[in-house]
Amino acid sequence: MKHVLAVLVENKPGALTRVSGLFSRRGFNIENIAVGETLTPGISRMTITVEGSETLIEQVMKQLHKLINVIKVSNLSAEPSVMRELMLIKVRAEVGNRSDIQQIVETFRGKVVDVSPNSMVIEVTGNEEKMEAIKLLLEHFGIMEVVRTGKVALLRGSKITRET
Amino acid sequence: MRKKKIKGSNMILSALQKENVDIIFGFPGGAVLPLYDKLYDDPVKHLLVRHEQAAVHAADGYARVTGKPGVVFATSGPGATNLVTGIANAYMDSVPMVLFTGQVAKSFIGTDAFQEADITGITIPVTKHNYLVKDAAELPGILAEAFYIASTGRRGPVLIDIPKDVFDQEGYFDYNREVDIRGYKPNYEGHVGQVSRAVKAIRKAKKPVIFGGGGLIRAGASEALRELAETAKIPVILSLMGLGAYPGDSPLFLGMPGMHGSVTANYALTEADLIIATGVRFDDRVTGKLESFANNASIIHIDIDPAEIGKNVAIDIPIVGDVRLVLEELVKKLRPGSTDAWLKQISTWQSQFPMPLGSGKNGQSLKPQFVIRELSRLGGENAIVATDVGQHQMWAAQHFVVREPQTFLTSGGLGTMGYGFPAAIGARLAAPDKRVICITGDGSFQMNIQELATVVHNDFDMIIAVINNRYLGMVRQWQDIFYEKRYSYTSMEGSPDFVRVAEAYGAKAFRATTNEEATAAIEKALTLKGPVLIDFMVDPEENVYPMVAPNHSISDIIIGGERI
Numbered sequence: 058m059k060h061v062l063a064v065l066v067e068n069k070p071g072a073l074t075r076v077s078g079l080f081s082r083r084g085f086n087i088e089n090i091a092v093g094e095t096l097t098p099g100i101s102r103m104t105i106t107v108e109g110s111e112t113l114i115e116q117v118m119k120q121l122h123k124l125i126n127v128i129k130v131s132n133l134s135a136e137p138s139v140m141r142e143l144m145l146i147k148v149r150a151e152v153g154n155r156s157d158i159q160q161i162v163e164t165f166r167g168k169v170v171d172v173s174p175n176s177m178v179i180e181v182t183g184n185e186e187k188m189e190a191i192k193l194l195l196e197h198f199g200i201m202e203v204v205r206t207g208k209v210a211l212l213r214g215s216k217i218t219r220e221t
Numbered sequence: 222m223r224k225k226k227i228k229g230s231n232m233i234l235s236a237l238q239k240e241n242v243d244i245i246f247g248f249p250g251g252a253v254l255p256l257y258d259k260l261y262d263d264p265v266k267h268l269l270v271r272h273e274q275a276a277v278h279a280a281d282g283y284a285r286v287t288g289k290p291g292v293v294f295a296t297s298g299p300g301a302t303n304l305v306t307g308i309a310n311a312y313m314d315s316v317p318m319v320l321f322t323g324q325v326a327k328s329f330i331g332t333d334a335f336q337e338a339d340i341t342g343i344t345i346p347v348t349k350h351n352y353l354v355k356d357a358a359e360l361p362g363i364l365a366e367a368f369y370i371a372s373t374g375r376r377g378p379v380l381i382d383i384p385k386d387v388f389d390q391e392g393y394f395d396y397n398r399e400v401d402i403r404g405y406k407p408n409y410e411g412h413v414g415q416v417s418r419a420v421k422a423i424r425k426a427k428k429p430v431i432f433g434g435g436g437l438i439r440a441g442a443s444e445a446l447r448e449l450a451e452t453a454k455i456p457v458i459l460s461l462m463g464l465g466a467y468p469g470d471s472p473l474f475l476g477m478p479g480m481h482g483s484v485t486a487n488y489a490l491t492e493a494d495l496i497i498a499t500g501v502r503f504d505d506r507v508t509g510k511l512e513s514f515a516n517n518a519s520i521i522h523i524d525i526d527p528a529e530i531g532k533n534v535a536i537d538i539p540i541v542g543d544v545r546l547v548l549e550e551l552v553k554k555l556r557p558g559s560t561d562a563w564l565k566q567i568s569t570w571q572s573q574f575p576m577p578l579g580s581g582k583n584g585q586s587l588k589p590q591f592v593i594r595e596l597s598r599l600g601g602e603n604a605i606v607a608t609d610v611g612q613h614q615m616w617a618a619q620h621f622v623v624r625e626p627q628t629f630l631t632s633g634g635l636g637t638m639g640y641g642f643p644a645a646i647g648a649r650l651a652a653p654d655k656r657v658i659c660i661t662g663d664g665s666f667q668m669n670i671q672e673l674a675t676v677v678h679n680d681f682d683m684i685i686a687v688i689n690n691r692y693l694g695m696v697r698q699w700q701d702i703f704y705e706k707r708y709s710y711t712s713m714e715g716s717p718d719f720v721r722v723a724e725a726y727g728a729k730a731f732r733a734t735t736n737e738e739a740t741a742a743i744e745k746a747l748t749l750k751g752p753v754l755i756d757f758m759v760d761p762e763e764n765v766y767p768m769v770a771p772n773h774s775i776s777d778i779i780i781g782g783e784r785i
């Protein structure tokens with residue numbers, strides 16, 4: 058099963074290396090990882106997607122917790138949460154195809170963010186299934202390049218992942 | 222009034238003073254010149270070794286004996302990389318240590334400058350934490366944190382890498398040992414509910430056994446352990462790392478479990494209905510095949526490190542906390558136990574399966590087991606033993622009677638050949654009123670043999686017992702048993718005459734080839750001052766038994782050897 062972990066870390070040099078190094082060293086597979094600042098200066102939040110059994114995830118979380126720079130680790134998959142990812146897709150777009158592509162993009166509530174004589178860059182956000190679905194539909198026009206941010210997540214409702 | 226600014230080097234030496242550091246183990250070089258210059262007029266002692274690896278192992282030995290963090294100085298690049306094995310060794314065995322490495326000046330970092338190595342990057346996986354200091358203003362905080370992290374919670378090595386210019390940079394030195402680190406809050410008190418569950422389980426158990434490890438020693442929990450065992454009449458098994466946490470000559474002591482453990486310890490773990498595991502981590506050398514490990518038992522696991530609980534073996538009653546505090550809580554709530562039937566079963570095993578004393582197949586030759594027993598019988602009182610790695614290490618664990626905590630130093634987790642001799646040096650400095658015996662092998666000794674210069678120059682009293690079987694014996698044993706005696710590169714032919722090597726360095730040395738010579742050499746060595754080496758020429762093809770083959774259940778134990 059896939060687990061999405063929120064890891065709050067002190068923004069110290071090497072903190073990212075310590076976290077990602079831990080995964081490879083202990084043989085845990087990171088599916089993806091996204092990092093950014095939080096409301097508190099000096100504290101970053103990493104969202105890490107890992108595949109594994111309950112016991113493995115428990116071990117991952119305990120090992121992460123042992124890192125001195127790690128302040129908090131929580132498993133967002135264990136509770137109702139919203140998960141989103143952003144993807145940019147560069148797709149071949151001859152003049153005749155543009156409106157077809159436009160329509161797909163609208164259905165997925167995406168945005169066209171760049172147009173050139175024979176290509177378009179599309180921005181979509183959503184969950185895993187949505188990403189895969191739009192990719193499938195655009196494939197037949199010819200996808201030239203894709204880039205994804207990795208998943209980020211928040212708990213639903215007013216509950217937050219505190220720093221203590 | 223604001224204090225005067227001082228240099229980075231002075232901050233380090235002042236911090237060492239505040240942390241009550243009385244000895245530094247080190248080796249100088251270009252990047253640490255400013256620091257060594259300040260050391261020249263400082264009252265703190267510094268032991269100059271002959272290889273940086275020996276500095277770390279010596280600091281490690283010192284830390285295991287005193288419980289205080291060992292302190293190491295080394296230069297950048299090769300000086301720093303020479304520390305890595307010792308750091309990994311300390312990390313695996315949870316030994317508190319603070320290491321200082323010089324680094325190239327800040328403006329050179331990242332340019333592949335002369336003697337530059339990314340030692341913080343290299344040691345992330347083998348340190349509890351590490352720092353690269355970018356500004357002397359950060360030093361006081363980092364120094365206090367490093368000592369705090371190394372010596373609290375699950376102990377471990379912390380490295381501080383300091384660019385050459387930062388040693389000379391000035392700043393204010395406000396040192397506060399009360400550090401507060403947001404992401405590091407070790408938990409000391411055991412959960413009350415869990416402790417009561419454990420008490421209930423212990424009262425109910427008919428066949429309980431205590432299985433203790435190195436955590437007992439780090440936590441100073443021996444007294445609490447003794448009370449628990451003796452109040453509730455529960456037999457005690459100790460891992461290699463735990464030896465000494467409970468007196469080795471007590472009737473309740475069953476020995477070490479696992480691959481080369483006693484038959485009784487392995488049978489007791491297999492038959493037990495309750496295992497009270499304290500400060501252990503269920504290493505594969507202990508559990509054997511996991512699926513059949515202790516299938517009849519509920520397991521209570523007490524450890525300071527939550528990540529160890531449930532890592533290898535499923536646990537029924539986990540208790541995270543300082544093992545001493547938790548054991549003391551348990552003792553308060555326990556009544557005298559009635560385990561007589563179980564203890565009777567155990568003593569039957571004990572008389573049925575004593576430790577084998579050697580195969581006897583080579584007639585009159587000197588047996589390593591005999592040598593260890595004689596060392597223990599004649600020199601074991603008030604002694605600290607430091608071992609190297611291999612067969613001699615296992616024989617030392619099986620046959621040397623370890624009575625007190627912090628007196629048996631061995632590389633358990635990493636199994637580092639070359640550990641023993643420098644560790645004995647650390648022990649020498651840590652406990653001036655104890656006898657120090659290094660039990661080493663002909664292979665292992667050559668990994669740090671250069672330290673003979675250190676012990677001779679400083680006139681350290683110690684006995685270096687070389688169990689010389691002319692082989693990398695432990696590897697040869699596996700080739701014997703699992704590879705049809707194809708002894709691929711395990712002969713130590715070509716090794717020097719250790720007696721003459723020791724004499725060349727200026728140490729006293731003897732050779733023993735028979736039982737009588739062995740006894741006489743030990744008796745003689747015990748009367749001498751300064752370093753004494755004894756080269757015990759033992760039976761080259763003796764194997765360590767009992768033995769559990771890797772991935773077999775621990776009850777499936779080859780008893781091996783005959784009584785001689």
Ligand SMILES: Cc1ncc(C[n+]2csc(CCOP(=O)(O)OP(=O)(O)O)c2C)c(N)n1
Pocket residue numbers: 609610611612613614636637638639661662663664665666688690692693694695696
């Ligand atoms: C640094 C290092 N290299 C290799 C090994 C693998 N190894 C384990 S035991 C052993 C043999 C040690 O020989 P010796 O010190 O003579 O001890 P003996 O087993 O003969 O008593 C070896 C090579 C090791 N543990 N450490």
Ligand SMILES: [Mg+2]
Pocket residue numbers: 611662663664688689690691692693694
């Ligand atoms: Mg040998």
